[in-house]
Amino acid sequence: MQVSAPAKVILFGEHAVVYGKPAIAVPVSSLRVTASIEERSSGGLEVFAPDLKQRFYFPRQDNNAEENAIEVAVRLTLERLQAKLPQAVIRLDSSIPIASGLGSGAAISTALVRALGSAAGRVLDPQTTNEIVYEVEKMHHGTPSGIDNTVIVYEQAVFFVRSQPIEPIKIGLPFSVLIADTGQGALTKVAVGDVRRLYEAEPERIQPVLERIGALVLEARKMIERGAIHALGQLMNENHLLLQQLTVSSPELDRLVKAALDGGAAGAKLSGGGRGGNMIALVTPDSAAQVRASLLKAGAVRVFETQVK
Numbered sequence: 655m656q657v658s659a660p661a662k663v664i665l666f667g668e669h670a671v672v673y674g675k676p677a678i679a680v681p682v683s684s685l686r687v688t689a690s691i692e693e694r695s696s697g698g699l700e701v702f703a704p705d706l707k708q709r710f711y712f713p714r715q716d717n718n719a720e721e722n723a724i725e726v727a728v729r730l731t732l733e734r735l736q737a738k739l740p741q742a743v744i745r746l747d748s749s750i751p752i753a754s755g756l757g758s759g760a761a762i763s764t765a766l767v768r769a770l771g772s773a774a775g776r777v778l779d780p781q782t783t784n785e786i787v788y789e790v791e792k793m794h795h796g797t798p799s800g801i802d803n804t805v806i807v808y809e810q811a812v813f814f815v816r817s818q819p820i821e822p823i824k825i826g827l828p829f830s831v832l833i834a835d836t837g838q839g840a841l842t843k844v845a846v847g848d849v850r851r852l853y854e855a856e857p858e859r860i861q862p863v864l865e866r867i868g869a870l871v872l873e874a875r876k877m878i879e880r881g882a883i884h885a886l887g888q889l890m891n892e893n894h895l896l897l898q899q900l901t902v903s904s905p906e907l908d909r910l911v912k913a914a915l916d917g918g919a920a921g922a923k924l925s926g927g928g929r930g931g932n933m934i935a936l937v938t939p940d941s942a943a944q945v946r947a948s949l950l951k952a953g954a955v956r957v958f959e960t961q962v963k
């Protein structure tokens with residue numbers, strides 16, 4: 655028996671979303687975490703994550719040791735299910751690069767929560783799954799907005815505002831986005847903390863930047879619903895400039911953004927926490943190959959294409 659969860663990418667509004675502004679994110683269904691469940695008659699639960707080179711056994715041997723994300727996910731899920739520990743081996747295989755803003759942590763948690771539900775003979779509803787994964791995300795991010803877990807659990811394009819019900823977005827015309835990795839790992843938690851310090855030190859300069867990002871996201875939603883790709887590209891470019899003002903870009907991200915535009919992308923920006931990780935470029939069937947080549951030439955270590963539909 656197998657269950658799975660996708661990667662995600664933020665199209666607009668990262669960082670400002672932490673301050674209550676809207677953001678738009680989409681699932682990347684071609685990159686996934688798959689959980690394979692093998693039931694057995696004894697031996698407790700084993701969770702095996704070959705990509706992380708980690709194995710966990712339950713019941714835990716040392717209850718005094720601090721729990722890691724996998725252990726928290728198992729505990730919270732069994733509590734919510736009011737289920738006994740299943741006798742099973744759950745294997746987690748991931749094709750999502752880790753620590754690069756594609757939501758690998760939230761996807762691992764989501765696949766694991768679903769696998770435990772399945773091992774207990776139950777289907778957890780998306781809202782409960784989302785709540786559990788959000789709790790686990792707090793371990794990675796400190797004060798996450800909740801956008802990662804939401805887009806991954808629901809696996810649909812979302813217009814997200816912190817603490818509000820999610821709004822699916824209607825895609826007027828499918829479009830393609832290239833996701834290019836700078837190869838530089840960066841901790842979202844650090845970037846989010848730095849933006850917080852900047853905001854507290856200079857609120858009169860930073861508040862308008864956050865407001866403008868919020869306004870731009872509303873505009874982007876309209877353009878996505880209308881299928882106005884060119885206008886959407888312009889909004890991406892502006893969003894990148896505003897993220898630079900929040901100090902979350904980096905020379906590598908700026909270089910890839912420039913390379914994408916030079917290669918003919920309709921727009922480009924960093925995506926996610928920034929300071930490294932990924933950037934995105936809006937492409938058409940005509941420009942995709944040229945933009946990809948330009949990104950690789952400028953030093954991207956990996957380029958994925960995803961269709962937003």
Ligand code: PMV
Pocket residue numbers: 664667668669670671672754755756757795797798799800801802842846925926927928
């Ligand atoms: O680095 P990622 O892709 O997990 O994105 C984090 C998005 C932020 O807005 C920077 C933080 C958050 O919790 O929303």
